[in-house]
Structure formats: C-alpha cells, structure tokens
Amino acid sequence: MEIPSKFDSRQVESKWYAFWQENEYFKSVPDDREPYTIVIPPPNVTGVLHMGHMLNNSLQDIIIRRARMRGFNACWVPGTDHASIATEAKVVAKLKEDGIEKSSLSREAFLEHAWDWTHEYGGVILEQLKKLGCSCDWDRTKFTLDPEMSESVLRVFIDLHNKGLIYRGFRMVNWDPEAQTTLSDEEVIYEEKSGNLYHIAYQVEGSNGRVIIATTRPETLLGDTAVCINPEDERYHGLKGKRLIVPIANRSIPIIEDEYVAMDFGTGCLKVTPAHDLNDKALGEKHNLDVIDIFNADATLNEHGLEFEGLDRFVARKKIVKALDALGVLVKTELHVHKVGTSERTKAVIEPRLSDQWFLKMEQLAQPAIEAVLHSDEIALLPEKFKNTYRHWMENIRDWNISRQLWWGQRIPAYYYGSGKDDFVVTLTPEEAIDAAQKKSGNTSLTKADLQQDEDVLDTWFSSWLWPISVFDGIRNPENEEVNYYYPTQDLVTGPDILFFWVARMIISGYEFRKEKPFSKVYLTGLVRDEKGRKMSKQLGNSPDALKLIESYGADAVRVGLMLSSAAGNDLLFDENLCQQGKNFANKIWNAYRLIDGWEIEKTIKPSVAADEALDWYENHFNKTIQWVDENFEKHRISDALMTTYKLIWDDFCSWLLELAKPAYGKPIDAETHARIIRLFENNLRLLHPFMPFLTEELWHYISEREVNQALTVSSWPEALSFDNGLITDFEITKEIVAGIRNFRKDKNISFKEKITVYVTNSEKELPYQASIVKLGMLDEIIYSQAPEKINGGSFRVSKVEFFIPTLAPEDPEAEKEKLQAELKYTQGFLASVEKKLANERFVANAPEQVIAIERKKASDAEEKITMLQKSLSLL
RNA sequence: GGGUGUUUAGCUCAGUUGGUUUAGAGCGCUACCUUGACAGGGUAGAGGUCAUAGGUUCGAAUCCUAUAACACCCACCA
Numbered sequence: 037m038e039i040p041s042k043f044d045s046r047q048v049e050s051k052w053y054a055f056w057q058e059n060e061y062f063k064s065v066p067d068d069r070e071p072y073t074i075v076i077p078p079p080n081v082t083g084v085l086h087m088g089h090m091l092n093n094s095l096q097d098i099i100i101r102r103a104r105m106r107g108f109n110a111c112w113v114p115g116t117d118h119a120s121i122a123t124e125a126k127v128v129a130k131l132k133e134d135g136i137e138k139s140s141l142s143r144e145a146f147l148e149h150a151w152d153w154t155h156e157y158g159g160v161i162l163e164q165l166k167k168l169g170c171s172c173d174w175d176r177t178k179f180t181l182d183p184e185m186s187e188s189v190l191r192v193f194i195d196l197h198n199k200g201l202i203y204r205g206f207r208m209v210n211w212d213p214e215a216q217t218t219l220s221d222e223e224v225i226y227e228e229k230s231g232n233l234y235h236i237a238y239q240v241e242g243s244n245g246r247v248i249i250a251t252t253r254p255e256t257l258l259g260d261t262a263v264c265i266n267p268e269d270e271r272y273h274g275l276k277g278k279r280l281i282v283p284i285a286n287r288s289i290p291i292i293e294d295e296y297v298a299m300d301f302g303t304g305c306l307k308v309t310p311a312h313d314l315n316d317k318a319l320g321e322k323h324n325l326d327v328i329d330i331f332n333a334d335a336t337l338n339e340h341g342l343e344f345e346g347l348d349r350f351v352a353r354k355k356i357v358k359a360l361d362a363l364g365v366l367v368k369t370e371l372h373v374h375k376v377g378t379s380e381r382t383k384a385v386i387e388p389r390l391s392d393q394w395f396l397k398m399e400q401l402a403q404p405a406i407e408a409v410l411h412s413d414e415i416a417l418l419p420e421k422f423k424n425t426y427r428h429w430m431e432n433i434r435d436w437n438i439s440r441q442l443w444w445g446q447r448i449p450a451y452y453y454g455s456g457k458d459d460f461v462v463t464l465t466p467e468e469a470i471d472a473a474q475k476k477s478g479n480t481s482l483t484k485a486d487l488q489q490d491e492d493v494l495d496t497w498f499s500s501w502l503w504p505i506s507v508f509d510g511i512r513n514p515e516n517e518e519v520n521y522y523y524p525t526q527d528l529v530t531g532p533d534i535l536f537f538w539v540a541r542m543i544i545s546g547y548e549f550r551k552e553k554p555f556s557k558v559y560l561t562g563l564v565r566d567e568k569g570r571k572m573s574k575q576l577g578n579s580p581d582a583l584k585l586i587e588s589y590g591a592d593a594v595r596v597g598l599m600l601s602s603a604a605g606n607d608l609l610f611d612e613n614l615c616q617q618g619k620n621f622a623n624k625i626w627n628a629y630r631l632i633d634g635w636e637i638e639k640t641i642k643p644s645v646a647a648d649e650a651l652d653w654y655e656n657h658f659n660k661t662i663q664w665v666d667e668n669f670e671k672h673r674i675s676d677a678l679m680t681t682y683k684l685i686w687d688d689f690c691s692w693l694l695e696l697a698k699p700a701y702g703k704p705i706d707a708e709t710h711a712r713i714i715r716l717f718e719n720n721l722r723l724l725h726p727f728m729p730f731l732t733e734e735l736w737h738y739i740s741e742r743e744v745n746q747a748l749t750v751s752s753w754p755e756a757l758s759f760d761n762g763l764i765t766d767f768e769i770t771k772e773i774v775a776g777i778r779n780f781r782k783d784k785n786i787s788f789k790e791k792i793t794v795y796v797t798n799s800e801k802e803l804p805y806q807a808s809i810v811k812l813g814m815l816d817e818i819i820y821s822q823a824p825e826k827i828n829g830g831s832f833r834v835s836k837v838e839f840f841i842p843t844l845a846p847e848d849p850e851a852e853k854e855k856l857q858a859e860l861k862y863t864q865g866f867l868a869s870v871e872k873k874l875a876n877e878r879f880v881a882n883a884p885e886q887v888i889a890i891e892r893k894k895a896s897d898a899e900e901k902i903t904m905l906q907k908s909l910s911l912l
Numbered sequence: 913g914g915g916u917g918u919u920u921a922g923c924u925c926a927g928u929u930g931g932u933u934u935a936g937a938g939c940g941c942u943a944c945c946u947u948g949a950c951a952g953g954g955u956a957g958a959g960g961u962c963a964u965a966g967g968u969u970c971g972a973a974u975c976c977u978a979u980a981a982c983a984c985c986c987a988c989c990a
C-alpha cells in the first residue's frame with residue numbers, strides 16, 4: 037500500500053474508531069481472564085467536553101488500553117450524570133427565554149421539558165469522547181436517571197432509613213434564593229466582598245442608656261430576639277439582666293451572656309438572629325430564644341418585615357439603613373471586608389435558612405472509609421498528599437443534607453398521610469406506601485388520595501455515590517455475575533475538587549453496600565489552567581474549544597500534549613503549543629515509517645556491520661526502556677512513561693538507529709536488517725498505542741495486511757526481555773564520540789559530507805561500535821596510533837581516549853593550546869574537589885565503601901586525563 | 913484564623929527514600945546546516961549561587977528550624 041506523504045488525522049481517526057467499534061474491541065463480558073475495570077466519572081448529561089474532561093479521559097483511556105494489551109479483560113464503563121441543580125438551572129433558563137416561568141408549570145410538565153432537553157443535548161459529550169479515542173464499552177452506557185439506576189437509589193434511601201441513618205431535621209441550611217433550593221456546604225463558594233459594618237444603637241428598656249451593636253446585615257434586626265455580651269466584658273456589666281428595644285420593630289428583647297462573643301470585635305455586643313445565622317441559631321437554642329424568620333423563599337421580606345414587606349433583602353437593607361439614620365440610631369458605618377457565601381451554580385448570595393430537610397448520619401458510615409484509606413491502605417490516593425485532606429474532612433464529617441428543593445432527580449420516596457411529625461412512610465412505590473401507611477397509622481381506610489409524596493428530590497451525589505456498584509446493578513441484584521466479576525474496580529481517575537463530593541462518598545457506599553472497596557487506586561489529576569495560571573472557566577472564556585483542538589491537531593496530538601505536562605496531581609498549565617508538539621511527534625513517526633517503507637529490499641546482500649551494531653544496541657535498549665515505562669505506569673507517572681517513549685522513538689530510534697541502518701542513497705537494504713527494523717518499529721507502535729491510538733493503528737496496517745483480530749488495539753503489550761547493559765552503556769560513549777567528531781567539524785568548518793580520518797592516539801584497543809562511529813562520523817577510517825608528525829590537526833577527548841583529526845589548513849597552535857588548557861583547568865578543579873573529599877578522614881571513615889570506591893575511580897580517571905592533557909600540551 | 917502543599921534553566925517540570933563526575937529533561941532561545949523520511953527537520957551551543965537565613969552531617973536540591981511568596985483545602989467573628 038502506498039503511504040501518503042502526510043498524516044491526515046481527521047480521516048484516519050474516524051476510520052479506525054468505526055473499525056474498533058464494528059469489531060467490538062471495547063466490549064467486555066465476564067470471562068475467565070482477570071478483569072480490569074474503570075468506571076468513568078459521569079459528566080453532566082447536557083455538558084460539553086472541556087479541557088478537564090480531556091485530561092481525565094485521556095488518562096483513563098491510556099490506562100485501559102494498556103490493560104487491554106496486557107491481556108486483562110478491560111472494561112471501561114461510560115455514562116452521564118443528571119446533575120440536578122445544573123441541568124434544572126439550564127432548563128429553567130431555556131424556558132424563561134421562551135417566556136415560560138417554571139412556577140407556571142406543573143411538576144410533570146416541567147419534567148417533560150427537562151427530558152426533552154436531556155434527549156436533545158444528552159449524550160453529546162459521549163460522542164465527543166469518541167472523537168478523543170476513548171475505548172469505552174458503549175453498550176454499557178448508563179445514565180443516573182435510568183429506571184434501574186433510580187430504583188437503586190431509592191432502595192438505598194429506604195435501606196438507610198430503615199437502619200435509622202436517614203432522618204428529617206429542622207436545620208439551618210444554605211438556601212439559594214434564586215434557585216430556591218438548598219445547597220450542600222460543598223456547593224457554596226465563599227467570596228471575599230467588601231461591605232459595611234453598621235454600628236447601630238439599641239435603647240435600653242426603661243432608661244436613656246444605649247447599647248451599640250455592630251452588624252453587616254442591618255435588615256436582620258427585624259428578626260433579632262436577643263443581644264449577647266461576653267460575661268467577662270466589664271464594659272457591659274451594668275447591662276446584665278436588662279432588656280433592649282429593637283429599633284424600627286420596637287420589640288423588647290433580652291440581653292444574654294455567652295462566652296461565644298468576642299470582646300475585641302466590633303463593639304463586643306452581638307445581635308442575635310436565630311433564624312438567619314448558624315451561630316445565632318446555636319445561641320438561640322442554648323438560651324431558649326424565640327425564632328423570627330423575616331424572609332420569604334425568594335429572600336424578600338415577609339410580614340415580619342413590617343413596612344419593608346415584599347422588598348428584596350438588599351433593597352430592604354438600604355432602606356432600613358436610611359430609616360435607622362433618620363431615627364438617629366445609626367452611629368457609624370465603616371468599611372468591612374468579609375467573606376460571603378455564594379451559590380456555585382447561580383452565584384446568588386446564600387441565605388442561611390431554617391427548613392425541613394432530610395439528612396444522612398455520616399459518622400458511623402465513614403469509619404470503614406477512614407480505615408481503608410488512612411490505615412489499611414486498601415485504597416491508595418495518588419498523589420499521597422491528598423490523604424491529609426481526606427483525613428481532615430472525614431474526621432470532621434458532618435451529616436449530609438440529601439434533600440434538594442428541585443424537580444429534576446429522584447423524588448424522595450416518603451409519603452405523608454397526616455400532619456404529625458412522624459406521619460409518613462418510606463417505600464419504593466406509591467402502592468406499597470398505601471399498605472405501609474395503613475399499617476403504621478392503623479387507619480385501614482387510607483387511600484392513594486390521602487397520601488402526599490415529599491416534594492423534594494435527592495442530591496445528585498446521592499445517586500453518583502453508588503456509581504461503581506449501580507452500573508453493574510449491584511444494588512438491586514447484589515449477587516449478579518457482573519458485579520461479582522467487575523467489582524471492585526481498579527482505578528478511578530478524577531479531579532481533586534470532588535474528592536469529598538464524590539470519591540469519599542463512593543468509598544463509604546462501597547463498604548456499606550458491598551462490604552468492599554469500590555476501587556484500589558484513585559488517581560487525582562490537577563486542574564487545567566491557562567498559560568497565565570488561571571483556572572479554565574466559561575466565565576473567563578479562557579478554555580479552548582476541545583473539539584477544535586482535536587480537529588486542528590488530531591486527537592493523538594492533543595492527548596500527547598495533555599499528557600506531556602500533566603505530572604500526577606499537579607495542576608496543568610495548558611498551552612496550545614503542547615498540542616503542536618504532539619502533532620510534530622506524530623509527523624516524526626509518520627515520516628520514520630515513510631523512510632523505512634521507501635527502501636528497496638534486496639535478499640542477496642548481507643547486513644552492514646553498522647546496522648548490526650545499531651540493531652543489537654537498540655534491541656537491548658528497547659528492553660531496558662520497557663522496564664522503565666512499565667515502572668512509570670505502575671507508579672501512575674503517565675507523563676514520565678510518555679516522555680520516555682517519546683525520547684526512545686525520536687532520539688534513539690529515529691536519530692540513531694535509522695541513521696545507522698539506513699542504506700546509502702539509492703541503494704537497497706538487505707532483507708534481514710529490514711525485517712529486524714520492522715519488528716522493532718512494530719514494538720515501538722505497541723508501546724505508543726495507549727497514548728496515540730489512531731496514528732499507531734494506521735501505521736500498523738501499513739506495515740502489513742492484518743487479519744481482523746490482529747489489529748493493534750487488541751495486540752499485546754511488549755514484554756520486557758532481559759538485556760545486556762554493557763552494550764547500552766558502550767553506546768552512550770559512542771554517541772559522545774560521534775558528537776565530538778561533529779563538533780570538531782563545526783569548529784573547523786569541515787563539511788559534514790567530507791570524509792575525514794580519525795587517529796586514536798592513546799589506545800590500541802578497538803573502540804566498540806567502531807563501524808557506527810565511521811558511518812555517523814563520515815570517516816574514511818580510524819587509525820589506532822599517534823598521528824604522523826608535522827600533520828596539522830586538532831584533538832578532542834571522550835573520557836580517557838584522545839582523538840586526533842588532521843586538518844588541511846595549518847592549525848592555530850594557540851587556539852588548540854587554549855582549548856587544552858581550559859579542559860585541563862576544569863579537570864584539575866574537578867580532581868581537587870574529589871581529592872578534598874578523599875583527604876577528609878571522616879569521609880573515608882564514615883562513607884560506605886561503594887561511595888569511596890566511586891570517588892577513588894573519579895580521582896584516578898581525572899589524574900589519567902590530566903596526564904594525557906599535559907602530554908598533548910607539551911607536544912604543541 | 914487553622915491546615916496542606918509548592919518554590920530547581922526564559923517556560924513547564926523530573927530529581928525514586930542524603931553520595932552516578934562541578935544538578936537533568938522537554939519546549940523555547942542562539943548559531944550553523946538544508947534539493948535524499950521529516951524546516952512540523954538536522955547538528956551544536958548558551959542558560960541555574962536548587963526562594964532566603966540558619967542548623968544537622970564526612971557529605972544537603974534532598975533532613976530539621978525560621979522567614980517570605982504563591983496555590984489549594986477547612987472554618988467563618990457579628
């Protein structure tokens with residue numbers, strides 16, 4: 037087959053992806069091989085591929101492809117997440133554009149819109165993963181809202197409820213007034229904002245005295261039910277037991293004492309609003325205070341807002357400040373920088389709010405997950421530094437608020453039959469609920485119409501924490517063949533930003549529902565940042581279009597670009613130049629094959645000595661390199677594994693081996709050399725395939741016609757054979773000698789095409805790889821003796837061997853002398869440092885033998901070299 | 913405020929449990945080469961007092977202490 041002069045990534049990529057799929061190479065069913073399983077971190081169903089996904093999924097693909105080649109039954113399960121808040125927000129926004137308010141729709145009608153949206157945009161991201169080359173078993177694609185997946189979630193809810201671990205509580209939660217939903221602590225982002233600290237005077241009841249309190253939220257004074265001072269605070273001892281009048285509201289509230297109040301902040305007097313602040317709520321409970329909630333769900337003021345009723349909280353704040361000022365009780369206003377919680381999704385300022393929520397008790401559940409990561413090392417976090425973060429979170433774990441005031445998600449399977457606190461049942465279906473409710477209430481006349489299902493849905497993470505189990509149906513059918521075979525999985529690859537949201541909770545659920553870890557290794561990638569170090573985000577518009585990158589550079593190139601600088605766990609500063617580097621690499625390999633392919637093969641000629649030398653060396657070097665690459669993979673140092681392979685192919689294979697094995701221009705190559713080169717080239721492709729699947733598969737089929745089951749994707753990973761290290765280290769010297777000759781030519785302005793003779797002046801022993809030196813140095817011959825006298829020329833040295841090269845032009849003895857003297861000076865300096873070490877008695881007494889032997893060798897080598905240099909100098 | 917981590921060449925990073933010459937790689941840079949696989953290429957070169965100050969040791973980029981800058985996580989004092 038004629039090979040085109042350019043590698044056309046677009047055409048090649050779609051061709052081979054289709055081929056792989058047609059032949060079901062990525063499909064996995066349980067068999068007698070050992071499984072290697074990865075479950076994908078499910079991206080948002082309506083999301084589009086961004087750089088983080090590219091990094092993440094390239095890594096997973098590299099790992100799973102290598103596992104497949106190593107003979108494991110490789111199974112990579114893809115899927116998507118319903119992402120309740122994010123998706124619902126998108127649907128609401130879309131409806132708004134069409135002039136439809138969510139509040140005007142029934143739950144059913146809204147869900148219909150949401151499903152339409154999901155069907156329209158859902159799965160786009162999975163198609164994009166195919167473009168990247170991801171070798172997922174697409175027949176296994178799951179969606180967290182699939183009926184079976186949802187059923188698993190509900191069963192888990194019921195199970196945990198029956199175990200007494202799920203409870204309802206009236207709690208202070210993070211309320212997003214825009215989305216009108218609760219957010220978990222993890223979904224709140226604290227932003228530093230500059231605001232005002234208002235100092236407001238409260239009148240002491242029954243006297244003319246005033247007390248100044250400081251607050252950043254003056255509007256909440258309408259909900260004040262106490263003012264608190266520190267009992268140690270002597271300034272306020274006179275106030276103990278008195279009451280104050282809240283301005284505007286004109287309510288009387290008590291002064292309470294608690295050590296919680298800091299004496300050195302503000303005025304030392306704290307207004308207490310139990311309905312609108314977590315700490316105030318705690319104080320309120322401790323001191324039995326009333327709770328006055330002044331907000332509606334959308335954070336406008338309610339009837340407690342008096343004349344400000346109906347105003348938005350921020351509008352009300354301004355008006356109230358004005359009103360306070362008018363009353364003469366606004367003592368002063370100072371600038372104050374503080375952190376304000378905002379919603380990760382809507383950016384709205386979070387309102388702490390008391391409401392009825394469902395919670396999952398975490399402390400007991402977390403114990404096995406703590407043990408597995410921190411003590412038994414059943415699960416490894418890579419890099420290890422995340423262990424500390426994990427420990428900190430797990431040991432201070434708080435109950436998980438699992439209810440969300442949304443419609444898009446699994447609706448909480450609790451059915452209320454009365455208004456009492458416990459008048460509800462938790463069942464899988466509404467039908468079961470009737471039975472259960474009749475039993476629990478003792479009222480056998482209860483019908484479906486008497487039951488009211490909880491309006492809330494479950495937190496998205498409450499479905500994704502089951503992912504590694506539920507994708508194999510291990511919740512509903514815990515003994516099925518699939519889950520028993522594939523679970524626990526091997527690796528999880530994800531970002532450290534969801535270590536708590538997701539990773540920790542999967543570990544918890546794994547031990548709770550399967551009594552076993554969900555995965556052995558967690559590979560935490562860094563965040564992808566732009567070249568200025570900023571996090572890539574839509575808002576900044578600094579995230580390159582992932583698909584465009586693939587189109588312009590090719591998927592292989594983008595994968596290489598991402599891997600080249602993504603050291604484990606470190607953030608990745610993404611620069612498009614990296615993709616260019618990947619593309620250049622693809623081009624290099626392509627052209628290497630074009631060179632080999634272009635040779636005419638002649639069976640009757642014998643291999644050249646240089647080719648034999650080079651092939652022997654490369655075979656050994658290749659085996660050594662596989663070992664190193666394997667080691668890097670074991671340590672999950674994927675970028676090192678790639679860089680090692682990159683250098684192996686570019687430098688060792690192309691620059692050294694091919695240059696040495698290459699026949700003279702227009703001449704044929706002998707069949708044996710050709711066959712050996714092809715075999716080595718194939719092995720290179722195997723090593724490279726996980727990183728650059730498309731290019732390597734394409735070349736694999738150019739090399740020869742292959743049967744369907746002999747595609748590279750399903751071939752084997754090269755085995756690390758034994759090697760002769762001596763051959764490898766000798767060649768390093770050869771490289772230095774060749775470089776020395778090239779340098780000399782450049783120095784003396786001798787063309788690289790002009791043949792020269794080299795004298796080895798101080799050694800009778802033939803150099804290893806002599807034919808190679810002759811070929812790459814473009815030498816006539818190597819003569820092992822002093823150069824004849826009166827010949828002009830210069831010299832260079834590699835370790836202890838001196839090389840002399842004659843030159844036509846009379847040599848400038850001064851320049852040569854200078855060069856020698858510089859070299860001499862360096863070597864003497866070096867020797868001095870080594871001798872100083874050796875002269876130190878304590879060094880000789882304390883250092884291990886081996887180290888001393890090395891130092892002695894250094895010294896004697898240096899001495900020899902000095903002798904040689906001095907001799908050469910004296911000859912000049 | 914508490915914690916964790918980072919700081920090595922212009923840039924991005926290695927440096928494998930203190931001793932492989934007087935510290936490495938890739939990219940970038942500089943000079944030269946270039947009709948014979950590849951200019952998306954080749955050959956060579958320049959470039960670092962390993963953040964700073966102390967300490968431990970025969971020996972420190974590597975261990976300890978302090979300081980500084982940066983990053984992230986946790987908490988959230990009105």
